[in-house]
Amino acid sequence: MCSGGTNVQFELTDTQKDIQKAAKEFAEKEFDSDLALELDKEGKFPKSLFEKACRLGFVGIDYPEECGGQSLGLFENVLMTEEFCRKDSGIGISIGLADMASGIILRHGNEKQKQSYLVPVTQGKAINTVAVMDPFDGGNPVPAKAEATPSExxxxxxxxxxxxxxIANIMVVFCEGYPAPDPKSVRSVALIIDKNQEGVKxxxxxxxxxxxxxxxxxxxxDRVRVPKGHVVGEPDKGAEYVxxxxxxxxxxxxAQALGIAQGAFNQAVKHSREREQFGRKIAQFQGIQFMLAELYTQIEAARSLVYRAAYSYDAKSSDLEKMSSIAKLFAADVAVRTALDSIQIHGGVGLMREYSIERMFRDAKTIQNLVETNLVERALIGRSVIS
Structure with missing residues (x-):
C-alpha cells in the first residue's frame, strides 16, 4: 500500500481548459507537417513558430506578470506542452527547451536579472540555456572552473x-568555484554568461x-571574465540549484513524453480505422484492439502522474522530488512504447520519414534519456522508497 501523497484536484479550472484549448488550436493551425519534416531534415530551430508562441503568451506562461508572463503555474505549462507535442514532437520540444535557464533565474536570481533575461524571452527576442554537464576524461568528470577575484x-x-x-543569447553555467571557503569542500557557483562574450566558443x-x-x-x-553581478543566487549553492x-x-x-504518447496513439487509431486487410479495417481485429486498449490505459495513467507531479510542484509539496522522477520515468517509457506500437500498427509506412510517427519514436527515445536516464530515475525513486 502506498503512503502519503498530494491531494490533486482532477477537474481542470476554466482557465486551464482555456489554455489547453488555445494551445491545441495554435498547434493544429501552425505546426504544418511539411514544415516540420523540412525543419527536422535540416536540423533547424522553428524560430518563427517560437516567436508566434511568445506573442500569444505561451512561452513564459508561468513567469510573473512583471517578467512578461501570466503568473500561472507549471501545471499550465504542462497543459500547453502536452498539446504542442501531441501535434508535433520536434516543434513542441524545441519551443519547450528555448528557455531552459528561466526557472533558475526565476527561483534564485535578483530582480535586475529577471528583468534583463526573462522579459526578452517572452517577447521572442531571446533564447536561454543551461550548461550543467561536464565532459569526461578517462571516466572522470572534468568540471569547468571559476576562479574568484574581488570583482569577478x-x-x-x-x-x-x-x-x-x-542560438542561445545567454547561458547559466554551473562551475566549480575556487578558492572555496573550506579547502575540503567543493563550491558550485551558477553564472550568467553571454554566448558572444570573449572566450566563449x-x-x-x-x-x-x-x-x-x-x-x-x-x-x-577560455578565461571568460564574469562580473560578480552575474552570479545567480548565492555563490556556494550551485549544487542545490541544479x-x-x-x-x-x-x-x-x-509533459513532452505525454504529448508524444497521445499523438502517436491518435495516429495509430486513425490508421487502424483507414487501413484494410483481408477485406476488413484492421481496427476490427481483436489483436489491434488489445494493443490500443493497453496503450490507452498506459497513457491515462501517465497523464495522472504527470498532472500530479505538476500540481505537487506548484503546491511545493514534500513529495515533489520523488513525484517528478516517477512522472518522467513512467511517461517517457509510455511514450517510447506507444510510438513503437504505433509504428507496428502502421506497418512499413510507419518507418518512412514522411510519416511523423517515425520522428515521434526517435524523439521519444531521446527524451527518455534527457535530463537524466530512466535508470537514474529508478535509482532516485528506489532511494526515496527505502529511506
Missing part, C-alpha cells in the same frame, strides 16, 4: 550537451537520434 569570476573549461548552444554539434530541430553542443570557456532545475525539467520532459 574567470571561467575556464568545457561543458557538454548544451542545448541550443548556437560553441563547438561542433552533437547529432542525436532525435530532437533534430534542437542543436546540442559542447561549449568551451537539483531544483532537474526537478523542474523532469516534469517538463514528462
Amino acid at each position: 569570476y574567470v571561467v575556464t573549461g568545457k561543458k557538454t550537451f548544451v542545448v541550443n548552444g548556437p 560553441v563547438l561542433d554539434r552533437r547529432r542525436m537520434m532525435g530532437l533534430w530541430m534542437t542543436s546540442v553542443n559542447e561549449v568551451s570557456f 537539483n531544483a532545475f532537474l526537478v523542474e525539467q523532469r516534469i517538463k520532459t514528462a
